[in-house]
Amino acid sequence: MNPTSSKTQWSPDSWSRFETLQQPVYRDAAALKQAVDSLTALPPIVVSWEVDELKRRLGLAQRGEAFVLQGGDCAESLEDCESSHIVQQLKVLLQMSLVLVHGLRQPIIRVGRFAGQYAKPRSADTETKDGVTLPSYRGDIVNRAPFDAASREPDPQLLLRGYERAALTLNFVRALIDGGFTDLHHPELWDLEFMRHSSKYDEYKRIVDSLSDSMRFFESLTGRPVHDANKVDFYSSHEGLHLLYEQAQTRYISRCHQWYNLSTHMPWIGVRTAALNGGHVEYFRGIANPVGVKVGATAEPEYLAELIRTLNPTAEPGRLALIHRLGATKIDEALPRLIEAVRRSGQEVLWICDPMHGNTESTSTGVKTRRFDNILGELEAAFKIHHEMGSRLGGVHLELTGENVTECTGGARGLSDTDLARAYRSTVDPRLNFEQAIEVAMRISRHSSIAR
Ligand code: PEP
Ligand code: CO
Numbered sequence: 097m098n099p100t101s102s103k104t105q106w107s108p109d110s111w112s113r114f115e116t117l118q119q120p121v122y123r124d125a126a127a128l129k130q131a132v133d134s135l136t137a138l139p140p141i142v143v144s145w146e147v148d149e150l151k152r153r154l155g156l157a158q159r160g161e162a163f164v165l166q167g168g169d170c171a172e173s174l175e176d177c178e179s180s181h182i183v184q185q186l187k188v189l190l191q192m193s194l195v196l197v198h199g200l201r202q203p204i205i206r207v208g209r210f211a212g213q214y215a216k217p218r219s220a221d222t223e224t225k226d227g228v229t230l231p232s233y234r235g236d237i238v239n240r241a242p243f244d245a246a247s248r249e250p251d252p253q254l255l256l257r258g259y260e261r262a263a264l265t266l267n268f269v270r271a272l273i274d275g276g277f278t279d280l281h282h283p284e285l286w287d288l289e290f291m292r293h294s295s296k297y298d299e300y301k302r303i304v305d306s307l308s309d310s311m312r313f314f315e316s317l318t319g320r321p322v323h324d325a326n327k328v329d330f331y332s333s334h335e336g337l338h339l340l341y342e343q344a345q346t347r348y349i350s351r352c353h354q355w356y357n358l359s360t361h362m363p364w365i366g367v368r369t370a371a372l373n374g375g376h377v378e379y380f381r382g383i384a385n386p387v388g389v390k391v392g393a394t395a396e397p398e399y400l401a402e403l404i405r406t407l408n409p410t411a412e413p414g415r416l417a418l419i420h421r422l423g424a425t426k427i428d429e430a431l432p433r434l435i436e437a438v439r440r441s442g443q444e445v446l447w448i449c450d451p452m453h454g455n456t457e458s459t460s461t462g463v464k465t466r467r468f469d470n471i472l473g474e475l476e477a478a479f480k481i482h483h484e485m486g487s488r489l490g491g492v493h494l495e496l497t498g499e500n501v502t503e504c505t506g507g508a509r510g511l512s513d514t515d516l517a518r519a520y521r522s523t524v525d526p527r528l529n530f531e532q533a534i535e536v537a538m539r540i541s542r543h544s545s546i547a548r
Contacts, residue, residue: 106382108346108355111339116375118217118337118368120231120238120250128340131252135344140358141211141263142332144349144384150331150361151386153205155414157490158446163202164417164491165193166333166362166448167533168209170525171216174236174254177261182268184498185210186330187286188530190278191300192537198303199541205331209495211269212262212334212360214238215341216524217368233523237338241523255341262332262359269330278330280311288498294531295508299538333388336363339379346383354384364388364419367453372402381406388417388493390450393430397437404443417446419493420478423454424470427477435487449478450493456525459513465526468506472539479543492540496528497521507532 122128156162168185169176185208193204214237223232223243230248233241237258240247272278277285283304291297315321336342336357345359357363363383367390369376380387387407391400400418408416418438422430438445451474455466475492482489502519503526505511520526528536 106378108343108379108382110382111343111375111379114373114375114378115371116339116369117371118234118366119339120234122250122252124252128252131255132340132344135255135259135341138259140345140347141259141266142358142361144352144354144356144358146331147356147358147361147385148352150205150207151384151412151414153203153414154362154386154417154446154490155412156203157205158413158444160488160490161202162205162490163196163200164205164207164446164448165189165196165494165537166207166209166491167192167494167496169213169497170209170495170522170527171235172210172213172261172265173523174214174257174261177265179268181499182210182265183272184288184530186269186272186277186498187288188496188498188533189330190283190286191288191530192533194283194307195300195303195534195537195541198307199538200544205491206329207331207333207362208269209333209493211266211332212258214258214262215335215338217335217337217366235337235524237341255338255344258341259345259359262334266332269332273330280307283308288530291530291534294534296531296534296538300534331361333362333364334360335366336360336376336380336387337366337369339375342379349384352384355382357383357385360385362386362388362417364390364417366390367392367421370403372399372406377403377406386414386417388419388448390453391418391420391434393422393426393454395434395437397433397440400434400437401441401443404438404441404445408443408445411443413444414446417448417491419448419450421450421453421493422474424451424473424477426454427474427481431478431481432485435482435485439487446490447482447487448491448493449475449489451475451478452493452495452525459516461513463513463516463520465513465516466504468504468511468528468532468535471504471528472536475536475539479540492536494528494533494536495525496530496533498530498533500531501527501529503527503529504532508535 216235218232455470
């Protein structure tokens with residue numbers, strides 16, 4: 097069925113009439129129904145006012161008046177829902193955003209890949225090891241990573257565990273913000289213990305000192321605190337992959353006569369599930385949230401034009417972000433085509449660059465990694481190409497962690513393939529560690545003239 101032809105028939109579960117990829121197969125239909133019913137009755141994690149406010153701000157980014165920093169783990173795990181992990185993620189995003197504010201002289205919209213990033217698309221439904229074949233690990237909301245039959249069996253109860261951890265995570269983030277953790281007067285609270293040993297620390301410290309000076313200057317000039325700048329906001333996002341989970345948290349808000357996905361502020365569609373006639377596009381077209389769609393190098397102009405018409409028929413600013421993830425070797429050829437295709441469709445989108453997912457490779461010993469130079473290379477090319485074509489890159493989408501991991505090679509410490517074993521913790525894709533993340537922010541902030 098063509099999504100646009102059934103426009104009037106949208107409902108939170110109308111996606112189930114379409115081919116829907118990457119969904120787990122549960123053995124016990126009654127247990128699944130019971131879990132989805134419980135999830136449907138539970139309160140939402142976010143509210144529509146926040147979702148609308150994020151959309152308004154993303155509209156500014158689309159117009160060139162703000163910049164989006166979207167980042168976090170590739171996959172959250174239920175175990176990582178603990179205070180130090182969450183604080184470290186906030187710290188690295190806060191630090192990056194200070195660097196970006198300083199360089200770009202624009203408001204930064206912080207969107208975490210957190211509080212619900214529990215479902216993962218996989219290239220194969222099953223995995224075989226030593227002659228044993230089991231279902232692939234699809235993220236902690238579906239099954240568990242260890243390679244044994246019990247762990248790999250999709251468990252409907254994990255939908256509830258994921259919802260609960262997402263709510264606990266966002267509750268803690270909100271409390272930290274309300275309690276003053278993100279107060280710009282105390283950026284020293286955001287220091288990570290190991291960062292003082294970093295070669296990037298001096299540059300970071302200079303940026304922070306200069307921002308603090310400007311704030312004190314303004315406050316002494318006006319005799320008043322900089323109220324609005326006291327606290328910074330965070331929004332949540334995750335891949336809206338598991339459609340029963342997304343559907344259960346979809347609510348009709350009569351104040352706005354619209355449906356919202358209230359499990360997160362900004363869900364996105366992954367590249368593997370973004371087919372026009374698939375269940376994901378059908379589900380996403382009916383919700384009022386700002387949404388992202390990952391776009392790969394093979395996307396055709398007709399596909400993009402129809403995708404935009406389907407997901408943003410009223411050309412609402414901030415509604416649709418195209419997150420291109422092309423790879424350092426393909427971006428020069430692919431991005432101009434994408435920009436041209438969108439232009440020819442007569443629509444506007446918010447462009448975000450994900451320089452991670454097109455640059456995944458395996459080392460000779462089979463470890464998944466990404467080279468820092470390729471990540472930076474794709475990012476630099478994205479800024480340049482958008483600028484040359486009179487378009488505008490409005491944000492970045494990164495997999496990163498505030499922890500001192502060794503998952504991507506390169507960066508200021510020149511990590512090599514052999515360093516990866518030292519602190520490789522991701523269960524799915526390799527993330528930037530905090531030092532590499534700050535370096536990326538510093539690199540982006542040099543683009544002040546063309547980010548506008
Ligand atoms: C991801 O963001 O973790 C992901 C799977 O990305 P993509 O859909 O772009 O491959
Ligand atoms: Co990933």
